[in-house]
Amino acid sequence: MKTIVLAGGGHTHLEVLRRLTAERDTEVKWVLVSASRYHYYSGMFSGFAEGLYTLEDIRIDLKKICEDKKIDFIEETLHSFDPEKREVVLSSGEKLQYDRLSLDIGSHTAPGNIERLAEKQVQIKPAHLFSDRIEACRKAKELVIIGGGAAAVEMAFSFNQWKQQNGRKYDCVTVIASSELIDQKSDAVIETLFDHKGIHFSKNDTAVKVTDRYVMTESGEEVPYNEVIFLGGAQAPALLAESGLPVDDKGFIKVNGCLQTTDDSRVFAAGDCAALTTHPNLPKSGVYAVRQGEVLHHNLIASLKREGMKDYVPQSRALILLSTGNKQALMLYGKWRQFGSWAWWWKDYIDRGYMKKYQ
Known part of the structure; x- marks a missing residue:
């Protein structure tokens, strides 16, 4: 056998x-x-x-x-x-x-180039650790998310929304990104939403060290935190x-x-x-x-x-529906960028449909 x-x-x-x-x-x-x-x-x-x-x-x-x-x-x-x-x-x-x-x-999400990050961060990968560690981030008075990309953006919006709806509107969510979040067109929408929702944002700056109380950046900024997450890439x-x-x-x-x-x-x-x-x-x-x-x-x-095998060919364009909190989302597909509640409902429909195939 x-x-x-x-x-x-x-x-x-x-x-x-x-x-x-x-x-x-x-x-x-x-x-x-x-x-x-x-x-x-x-x-x-x-x-x-x-x-x-x-x-x-x-x-x-x-x-x-x-x-x-x-x-x-x-x-x-x-x-x-x-x-x-x-x-x-x-x-x-x-x-x-x-x-x-x-x-x-x-x-995993513990890069070695940020001093003391591995011991200080709330690590949500591997994925099976995720659910046990979310509560600490929800209730952190000062939450810092290091990284750009879809995951960092979505989690910033989501934690901020949870705080707004659960009597923690004076808590602070900060995103530190070393480069573009997604791309120029998407970032214009995201940064406007960050400003509107009160999410702090440090762009084109790199986290270099995590102390007991601060995330230190390359530019010399000291960002206070109670919990820190790295979502800056696999x-x-x-x-x-x-x-x-x-x-x-x-x-x-x-x-x-x-x-x-x-x-x-x-x-x-x-x-x-x-x-x-x-x-x-x-x-x-x-x-x-x-x-x-x-x-x-x-x-x-x-x-x-010993039969013929297939090649995997990725799709040329992928649909991305980026949740921005409060049941709204940003759709990215090729050069299209559209924002609204309809995009979140579309995302919810796709996600629930995916789960039904396996549950």
Whole structure:
């Protein structure tokens, strides 16, 4: 019997699980290893932080899916893997042999270049830690979010909205971004909304150190905080480089168009932890990770049977609906930028529809 180990319960593996049936090839054993029995959908994080969704609304029970589809489920963290031995080592020390290994272990948010950030921040990745740490950010009198991009913007708006609606209107939310938040057209809307909502914003400045009381920036600014979050981009898990397989300059494991690692055809990777050599500038986003699921499902099986495999080709334009609080959102699609309540309802409809496929 052949064994396929899926390490990590991310967006791509979730789609692989959905496509598997209980009546599949009995000569192949599937194993899912996940640090949590739940997959937390990042697209609804901001709504949860704002209080619009419950915990049950934003999570999917991986263990139940595995039980229904006769897939072995192991609730543990991947510690390391050895391509030469075709072996994964779990946090408990347990070892699993594989014929094919697929990595969808995501990323983390603790860059080493900001002094003392790792020990001071409220870390909301891995995603299964998210729900336990939101309350501290909601109730922080001074909350600092380091980073630009969709995640930082959405969380700033969401925490600010929660505070406004829960008697904490004198709390302060500050965003420190070293460059553009999204792009010039989007930033014009976002910065206007920041001003209107009283969200403090420091642009083109870089956080360099976190003390017990302040976030220190390159320009010399000292921003007071009670809680600090880094949402300035995905950071690669160290175990990827430690495996000996090729990684890019940021430490993410290199894969070809078939989502196979470039030096070992038995190891696949997808989602945030993968660096696609055919599209090196592909953003780390669930929008792309979900679409990789169909290709990964096909290729894992095809590679065992020595059949033809498919290439993953990302969509040329991705729809982004950016929640801005109070059930309003900013739509980004190609060169279009539109803002309003309708955009939030559209986002809510898409997110709930996505969850219904798996819950």
